[in-house]
Amino acid sequence: MNTDAAAETPPNGRTRTIGLVFPPAGDHYTETQMEFIGRVAEAAQQHDYDVLLTTGREVDDQPFQRMLTGHRVDGLILMEIRLEDARATHLIELGFPFVTIGQSGLEKTWWVDMDWVALGRACVRHLADLGHRRIAFVNRSEEFFQAGYESAHRGLEGFNQGVAELGLTGRGYHCGDDEAEGEACLERILLEEPATTALVTLNEASLGGVYRGLTRAGRVVPRDFSVVGLVSGPWVETVTPPLTAADEPIDEISRVAVELMLERLDSPGASPRHVVLRSLISIRSSTGSCPSGPDSEF
Template sequence: MNIGEIAKRAGVSRSTVSYALSGKRPVSDDTRQNIQRVIDELGYRPNASARALANGRTSTIGLVFPPAGNHYTGMQLDFIGSVVEAAAAYDYDVLLSPSGVDSDRSFQRLLGERRVDGAILMEIRLEDDRLDHLTAVDFPSVAIGRTAHPRGSWWVGLDHTALVAACVHHLADLGHRRIAFVNRPEPLLRAGYESAHRGLDGFTKAAAERGLTVQTYCCGDDAASGQACLERILHDDPATTALVTLNEAALGGLYRGLAQSGLHVPRDFSVTGVVASRWAETVTPQLTAADVPAEEMGRLAVELLVERLDHPDSPARHHLLAPPISLRASTAPADTTPTAPAPDLGAPTNL
């Protein structure tokens, strides 16, 4: 079924049908209703490419995400799902582009062929050439995360600096004095991933404020790496009593490493971090954490992009989120009971 058949049955010209569908020129209400009746009877669905040519819009959003390894973490999947769901509410489809820098052929096709109306970018770096390129070609985009110089850009971010600092202060308030920080993988830190750098900054500053003894570690995005990291922590400083993590993919391994070391959470060792709530609730005991609002962030990113597409002259807007720490069962006061000194068997004893 095509526009010509609709025009024939409605008794109008092909151009009138086209104008009624695209809204480019006014059509009388009676004519529009007649055309819509025929469309409904025939079950006509306009071809997406033809519709894009007619109104200059594809009704598709690009989600640009460069995989950091050979799998997506749970939090990354949460972001992807939230963007897809939010876009559907605005009648937008989502095209996933697993690409990165502006030299990527996939990324260039996404822009050069105008396959999408706008783009949402994940896994933002402090210096991100993807955003630089989009700004240079004036392509509508919204970032999930913020660069080192976000002024004038559209983004939705999580305040990793403040959230990790809040975790440190929570542990310090419980009496913990020797704390470790488990970050994202080292290649991501070297590449300038925003969350890894801002989280590390929040940890070191808060630890300095509280006069804590600390260690910082990069850890792979998997349970085995988490277990190995925990073993390194206890090897480097066996007196460590708590940790803060940004790495939810390694969380199960961190817990397993503690259990194999004979340490009970939270009686012997406290664990906290910045993790999506559904992942914080999968471990036992459940993790005290600043819950990452992935669903809200995805929704806000889509809303900002739709606003930018509908109102191209609007000034840049952003959202910086800092959810409170959800107190669960993985943190407890540090055991500050002093160890009794061993008796000096050579000293005289008064009976």
Template sequence: MPTINDVAKAAGVSPSTVSYVLSGRRPISAETRARVQAAIAELGFHPHAGARALASSKTNVIALVAPLRVDVNVPVIMQFATAVVTAARSYNHDVLLLTKDEGTAGLERVAHSTMVDALILMDLERDDLRIPALRRLKQPSVLIGLPQDHTGIACVDLDFGAAAREALAHLAGHGHRRIGLVGPSPAVYKRQTTYADRFLTGFLEASAELSLRTVTHPCEPGAEGVRSCLADLDAELDGLTALVVHNEEALRPLLDLLHATGRRVPDDISIVAVCPRDVATAMPIQLTSIDIPAHDVGTLAVETAMRLLDGRRVEYTRLLAPSLVERDSCREISTSHR
């Protein structure tokens, strides 16, 4: 492996000149630069990352802390990860992958040993124990999610409150007045990931504002969970004409169940789902849905980290506006049904 000294000799300059050619931090004559670049290319020189990190205190690596349990939301997590890696590369950074279950210790390990310049975490809980630890690190962090007290730490997420409002507004605009919410599983609420609450709050607010009759229920996984959730919703409010589904894994069994019980979508019942685009379109009926913009969120998280790294200002809470895409699962309700 050639070093910067080899390059310097080959180009007939000093090592520092090579360094300045590489970093552009000082003016170098076109002629010298060309000679140096030729030498670099010829020798196949790549600067030693460790040496660089040591001398410059920058690693050009960011940590991504992902929940790698084999979970329900695997596809979404993958999308986040993909977006983060891709975006990081576009800023000439690499990504070190950590699992959530290394917890606080893992964060401190990579931060203290200067393996990374910044951290991006996903799947934050309401009172996430990692947050105080994060504050103590010298590296900046960006959260994908919105825990309770995130003062001083940048957060990026979909605006789930607005998403709920948009879902209801859409249905109300189509004449629906009696609407049920199929929520995430109780486990999600228990895990205290705040998006569930934010969605629910938005849902209830919009329901009140629009004077709707609504009813909400969490939904256990599996066909049985869906069955009982729907039964509960029906029991608590009859004449439901629409469902908002904030539970990816419930979608499929829900559609099966509706089909089996002869309730046609959208003729008898309309549905707005909150899920990634591809899930909405992979269903037997194309679902009108509010996208979970994992790609945008991941990219934005990286951008934010980069701004933080070069000392630019950032907004500490960025909630992306939801966007509803109409497909085939909602229909205008005739006035007679209202």
């Protein structure tokens, strides 16, 4: 018997490694994405598992395909999920175990996700309670939206629902994932809808530019203009004043994703499980009363 070979054989045929397929936002990982990577790794280590990180936005991307060969990992956690995610469909066809952080819309997937629709509605209601009647929504880029990224669609859905329910005026804008794009988006909002007194943002990377654009326009947050984010992430304290937003439960999302992955591995025939996490908005200093009444021009 070759004892060295036996020692290298993983128990139960497992590698004790989980693959994390996480394409960066644009050309680089954001702070929130980096925190997710760290938290998933920490959660896996609690169960004596390692995490192998790779990119892979499309099924044919080599980083994604390499994860599926050579028995490198026991299962995959997919992130940056689309409403119709070809990666998830491909894995279902292969019978390869996976979990998504985000809802792909496929019945056979196991997933954990934020309730983006409820968050969008809650942000609108918070601003309406402060007297704001004209509100903008700063979404991800046109490219990401058209590609079907589910948080961009579900967040906008919640925003539109809130606006309609409360009889407000609201408009969505696409914005690239950097500060220059954020500043340009804010300028566009004030040019096209000058009576806008508040915005809801889903775009963390552009937030600094949004604030800078408001300063250049002579609008003080929150005296003249309110800003609320769907989720805060690690960047909430990097802007002044700090952003009113729900606290994104990154630790809980990561922990649940790993636990679902291990549950799938231990019970291959189990029915898919879905976990929806809901967060309350934390009121900080970026939102205040509408400055001069609901329909006034600035």
